[in-house]
Amino acid sequence: MLVTHNEGVWFHTSDGRRILxxxxxxxxxxxxxxxPEIAQVAAEALTQLDYVVPVFATEARVALVEEVSDHWLPDPSWRCVFVSGGSESVDAAIRVAQLHHVACGRPERHKVIGRDVSYHGATVGALAAGAHNRRRKGLEQLLPSMPKTSHHDPDQLEKVIEVEGAETISAFIGEPVIGAAAGAYVPPDDYWARISEICAQHDILVIADEVMTGFGRLGKKMGHEALGFTPDIIVAGKGLGGGYVPIGGVYCHPEVVEPIGKTDLALMFYTFAGQDLCCSVATKVLEIVRTENLVDRAAVMGESLRIRLEEEFRDHPNVEDIRGRGLLQGLGLVADRETGAPFPRSAAFAESVANAALDNGVWVYPSGSGVFDDAVMFGPPFTVEEDHLDQMVYVTRQAIDTVASGLK
Ligand SMILES: Cc1ncc(COP(=O)(O)O)c(C=O)c1O
Structure with missing residues (x-):
């Protein structure tokens, strides 16, 4: 399949197919x-400036900092650093957390606690912080060992801290809603409040990995807002550039970075951090989200999608769970919903369902790892219409039925 062009909620292939x-x-x-307005901004940006070393300010960089801090972060006083994507942002956040503790005179605080179901990216640091077993496979010996706690029981964090020793821990990292490793798993209501409370008691920084949930995806400006907590550090990418440019960011409460600023410690930049073209385009993407009220639209269309998913899959023998928030919705897939028994991994059920749906003109995102081994996720553009939702649910249903009956 060769993808040739795209528009709206569609992409097109060289054999003349249009895929939702x-x-x-x-x-x-x-x-x-x-x-077209994005293409225009990109052309103007490149006409004005190409590469500028990240330590200098440019108009585009300043504009993006203002856009993000004034409209998206918990408070305009938060500090921003832009990078080229999600994995880079996670690595940088881990470094910021460590530098914070070193600057505060606690250099022994170096461990980052992750969760037993999670994905934070594909660099060595991000893979180590996460627990996506299929994406870590073959690399286990390379990856530094990082402690893990439960994705659903916040009180287990106390036990992990006790075993590791609070004085060795710099940060906790988690996705507000778990994406690639779990197919849009939402933790219990009190999860994030309790995690935040435990971390605050032990001077452990909370890093919210909002690479997937940031910038409107959950029907609120940011995922932490949707889940009712305020982290110390946020990382977010993906929707920041809307797919038009590779960009991510690390956003910190001022108290996280101020101690670092009083020392000779520094966060080494990536060569392409805050590239001008990327900043100009990301500013325009976020302006479009705001001026077209697309966050509210993500909430409304997410609800509409959820109703359809419930109607279609409530009693489906291979759907164990319907989950998610806003326009990040997922289906947990199993061999038998009564017992919860999964398909054997060799069947690659989620991937096969995604392929079958693709053959019928719909791209859904296969996901899952560990206890959530097979899932598919829906995360369409916020501009999606009702008839698109009908099509994606109908085609996914057919795909699940076809693949499941082939495995009997
Ligand atoms: C929550 C989360 N963090 C980090 C990443 C890594 O981002 P990237 O692939 O842009 O490096 C992803 C990618 O799926 C993600 O979902």
């Missing part, structure tokens, strides 16, 4: 494809 982007690529394309 129900997965928003990899949950990225928040404003939809092919916006």
């Amino acid at each position: 982007d129900a997965g928003g690529g990899a949950i990225v394309t928040n404003i939809g494809h092919g916006r």
Whole structure:
């Protein structure tokens, strides 16, 4: 399959097919494809400036900092650093957390606690912080060992801290709603409040990995807001550039970075951090989300999608769970919903369902790892219409039925 062009909620292939982007690529394309105003901003940006070393300010960099801190972060005083994507942002956040403790005179605090179901990216640091077993496979010996706690029981964090020793821990990292490793798993209501409370008691920084949930995806501006907590550090990428440019960011409460600023410690930049073209385009993407009220739209269309999913899959023998928030919705897939028994991994059920749906003109995002081994996620552009929702649910239903009956 060769993808040739895209527009709205569609991408097109060289054999003349039009495919509905129900997965928003990899949950990225928040404003939809092919916006001419974005192409124009990109052309103007490149006409004005190409490469500028990240330590200098430019108009585009300043504009993006203002857009993000004034409209998206918990408070305009938060500090921003832009990078080229999600994995880079996670690595940088881990470094910031460590530098914070070193600057505060606690250099022995170096461990980052992750969760037993999670994905934070594909660099060595991000893979180590996460627990996506299929994506870590073959690399286990390379990856530094990082402690893990439960994705659903916040009180287990106390036990992990006790075993590791609070004085050795710099940060806790988690996705507000778990994406690639769990297919849009939402933790119990009190989960994040309790995690935040435990971390605060032990001077452990909370890093919210909002690479997938940030910038409107959950029907609120940011995922932590949707889940009712305020982290110390946020990382977010994907929807920030809407798929038009590779960009991510690390956003910190001022008290996290101020101690670092009083020392000779520094966060080494990536060469392409805050590239001008990326900053200009990301500013325009976020402006479009705001001026077209697309966050509210993500909430409304997410609800509409959820109702359809409930109607279609409530009693489906291979759907164990319907989950998610806003326009990040998922189906937990199993061999038998009564017993919860999974399909054997060799069947690659989620991937096969995604392929079958693709053959019928819909791209859904296969996901899952460990206890959530097979899932598919829906994360379409916020501009999605009701008839698109009908199509994605109908085609997914057919795909699940076809693949499941082939395995009997
Ligand atoms: C929650 C989360 N963190 C980090 C990443 C890594 O981002 P990237 O693939 O842009 O490096 C992803 C990618 O799926 C993600 O979902």
